[in-house]
Amino acid sequence: MDALAAVQAADRYPVDWPADPVRWLTPSDLVRAWVAVGGSGVVGHAGLSQLDAATLEPAVAAALGEPVGPVGSITRLFVTPEGRGRGCAALLLDTVRKEAVALGLPLMLDVSDEGHAAIALYERAGWRRVASARARWLNKAGEPALLHYYVSPDEPRPA
Numbered sequence: 001m002d003a004l005a006a007v008q009a010a011d012r013y014p015v016d017w018p019a020d021p022v023r024w025l026t027p028s029d030l031v032r033a034w035v036a037v038g039g040s041g042v043v044g045h046a047g048l049s050q051l052d053a054a055t056l057e058p059a060v061a062a063a064l065g066e067p068v069g070p071v072g073s074i075t076r077l078f079v080t081p082e083g084r085g086r087g088c089a090a091l092l093l094d095t096v097r098k099e100a101v102a103l104g105l106p107l108m109l110d111v112s113d114e115g116h117a118a119i120a121l122y123e124r125a126g127w128r129r130v131a132s133a134r135a136r137w138l139n140k141a142g143e144p145a146l147l148h149y150y151v152s153p154d155e156p157r158p159a
Helices: 003-009 021-025 058-063 088-103 118-125
Strands: 032-037 040-050 072-078 107-112 128-138 142-149
Touching: 003 021, 003 072, 032 072, 032 088, 040 088, 040 107, 058 128, 072 088, 088 107, 088 118, 107 118, 118 128
Parallel strands: 072 107
Antiparallel strands: 032 040, 040 072, 107 142, 128 142
16 A cells, blocks of 8 residues: 555556555456565556456457457556666566466556556557547546557557
């Protein structure tokens, strides 16, 4: 919880502090989670969730080849200010990606338009933006957040 609190204080991620931080870090669709440990303890976290393909944005489903089974989604990826600049986020991102490949799950993620550093990380790592849509939750400005959807570099490109 200390790592999440440090990120929330620095970046407002999550935008609003969850009523139950443990439940927020362990959503019901969570398959696995990893932490990065540094000098004073946990400095990063990432999870792999499993989604029903029928719930995906149409452009995301198309980019993933219209999957009929479960789809993996990177969730709750963050690195504390103390842990930044050491490759923790890239390592966590790659760890989740490799696990999804091992499980045979096509992989996607979504990120708020306000997450400039996260977007830069995903694009440097070869993730491909395939759609954008408004979320049901509010961003820092109190408006419906703009989410960008990305697919893993392991996903084949549509013809």
